Amino acid sequence: MGKLFVIGLGPGKEEYLTIYAKSAIDEADVICGYTAYVELIAPLFPGKELFTTPMTRELERCRHALSEARQGRTVALVCSGDAGVYGMAAPVLELLPEYPGVEVRIVAGVTAALSGAALLGAPLGHDFCVISLSDLLTPWETIEKRLRCAAEGGFAIALYNPSSKRRSGHLRRACDVLLEALAPDTVCGLARRVGRAGEEARLLTLAELREAETDMFTTVFVGAPATRRVGGYMVTPRGYRTL
Amino acid sequence: MGKLFVIGLGPGKEEYLTIYAKSAIDEADVICGYTAYVELIAPLFPGKELFTTPMTRELERCRHALSEARQGRTVALVCSGDAGVYGMAAPVLELLPEYPGVEVRIVAGVTAALSGAALLGAPLGHDFCVISLSDLLTPWETIEKRLRCAAEGGFAIALYNPSSKRRSGHLRRACDVLLEALAPDTVCGLARRVGRAGEEARLLTLAELREAETDMFTTVFVGAPATRRVGGYMVTPRGYRTL
Numbered sequence: 288m289g290k291l292f293v294i295g296l297g298p299g300k301e302e303y304l305t306i307y308a309k310s311a312i313d314e315a316d317v318i319c320g321y322t323a324y325v326e327l328i329a330p331l332f333p334g335k336e337l338f339t340t341p342m343t344r345e346l347e348r349c350r351h352a353l354s355e356a357r358q359g360r361t362v363a364l365v366c367s368g369d370a371g372v373y374g375m376a377a378p379v380l381e382l383l384p385e386y387p388g389v390e391v392r393i394v395a396g397v398t399a400a401l402s403g404a405a406l407l408g409a410p411l412g413h414d415f416c417v418i419s420l421s422d423l424l425t426p427w428e429t430i431e432k433r434l435r436c437a438a439e440g441g442f443a444i445a446l447y448n449p450s451s452k453r454r455s456g457h458l459r460r461a462c463d464v465l466l467e468a469l470a471p472d473t474v475c476g477l478a479r480r481v482g483r484a485g486e487e488a489r490l491l492t493l494a495e496l497r498e499a500e501t502d503m504f505t506t507v508f509v510g511a512p513a514t515r516r517v518g519g520y521m522v523t524p525r526g527y528r529t530l
Numbered sequence: 531m532g533k534l535f536v537i538g539l540g541p542g543k544e545e546y547l548t549i550y551a552k553s554a555i556d557e558a559d560v561i562c563g564y565t566a567y568v569e570l571i572a573p574l575f576p577g578k579e580l581f582t583t584p585m586t587r588e589l590e591r592c593r594h595a596l597s598e599a600r601q602g603r604t605v606a607l608v609c610s611g612d613a614g615v616y617g618m619a620a621p622v623l624e625l626l627p628e629y630p631g632v633e634v635r636i637v638a639g640v641t642a643a644l645s646g647a648a649l650l651g652a653p654l655g656h657d658f659c660v661i662s663l664s665d666l667l668t669p670w671e672t673i674e675k676r677l678r679c680a681a682e683g684g685f686a687i688a689l690y691n692p693s694s695k696r697r698s699g700h701l702r703r704a705c706d707v708l709l710e711a712l713a714p715d716t717v718c719g720l721a722r723r724v725g726r727a728g729e730e731a732r733l734l735t736l737a738e739l740r741e742a743e744t745d746m747f748t749t750v751f752v753g754a755p756a757t758r759r760v761g762g763y764m765v766t767p768r769g770y771r772t773l
């Protein structure tokens with residue numbers, strides 16, 4: 288019986304791979320994943336069989352990976368960021384009972400909240416929430432409620448999927464919800480294309496964030512009330528300075 | 531002028547290091563950090579100068595690292611997990627204006643929420659919060675408020691620092707707060723000593739979690755209302771199965 292590694296690649300550059308992720312892909316016979324990510328890493332692992340599917344074909348990808356493993360092969364199913372955060376680990380484990388005997392290993396990776404934060408400074412230095420603004424699989428009312436709870440709790444917030452070709456205006460609507468509880472000058476940040484060509488980091492206020500252009504390669508950071516600008520960095524202190 | 535890398539090591543085993551973290555430590559003249567973590571990785575990087583301080587001496591450690599870099603050396607300040615999540619990135623950036631000219635690079639790593647989740651399955655497959663139960667630097671009332679907001683928002687939750695030698699009963703008190711909003715049979719998980727000798731993962735209910743023993747090497751996961759047990763795994767679905 289084969290083995291399926293579900294692997295988080297980090298933001299997309301070889302140096303952000305963990306050593307574990309690299310050795311798991313090395314061990315695999317076949318690499319499965321979303322077309323864009325497989326194309327990004329395939330040159331690092333020449334000679335592997337590739338199976339790619341476009342976005343929204345996640346279940347097909349998981350089933351193919353499980354079925355190849357069922358036939359005795361070693362499979363690397365790759366995701367950007369972490370395998371568990373909006374990644375393929377959950378759907379693979381949900382389908383696993385249909386593929387008895389397959390051994391699954393989840394290989395954690397650096398999710399966009401962490402890689403984007405490192406570029407901006409330390410926006411997630413204290414308690415934080417991660418919220419996706421995609422309403423493809425989650426009702427918008429649920430997203431709004433989570434934004435309200437996150438602001439009410441004084442969390443720093445990382446927002447995934449602030450916009451896409453099909454969804455525009457979501458970030459503006461999210462900012463309007465956050466502005467009910469947070470000051471317009473709350474320190475915010477944008478991290479774009481981390482670890483790839485065109486990498487960008489930008490600090491701005493929550494009021495400015497409402498007007499900002501983002502795309503599917505952007506992760507948005509909304510500071511807690513304690514978050515400050517220090518030099519060019521966005522920093523959420525834990526409180527060591529007061530010790 | 532020197533360079534300071536603030537580096538997340540991941541859970542503590544070489545294979546969870548990113549390639550970037552490994553090459554940054556290789557490049558460094560001196561490794562600074564909490565004694566226990568430096569001892570864990572020092573054998574991998576023979577010949578480096580080491581500077582260690584015990585817990586609660588974080589600012590001293592940061593100042594030493596900055597001051598060595600100011601003198602032209604290349605310094606690796608290492609943290610467990612990620613450099614930015616309850617790590618040294620925030621205090622270093624707060625102190626940086628006192629050490630002009632030092633170049634700082636934050637090197638993200640796999641934080642315990644991600645490495646522990648990978649061991650348990652996919653507990654953080656949808657929106658989630660990360661909350662520390664340490665009230666050393668945060669008033670307990672703030673922690674309670676965040677627990678309430680996280681439960682109210684239907685987030686999955688990763689709890690850091692569930693207990694320590696000085697603090698006991700915090701996890702029980704946190705569970706009591708969560709039980710005001712969440713069902714006693716909410717799926718929960720414990721991940722302990724991930725990537726080290728004695729690694730353990732355990733699924734339990736929120737009612738059972740209230741009675742559980744934890745230590746400073748444990749990360750606690752509290753499921754969202756949608757979180758389920760599938761096989762031996764804790765899974766928070768994103769909703770792909772309903773597409």
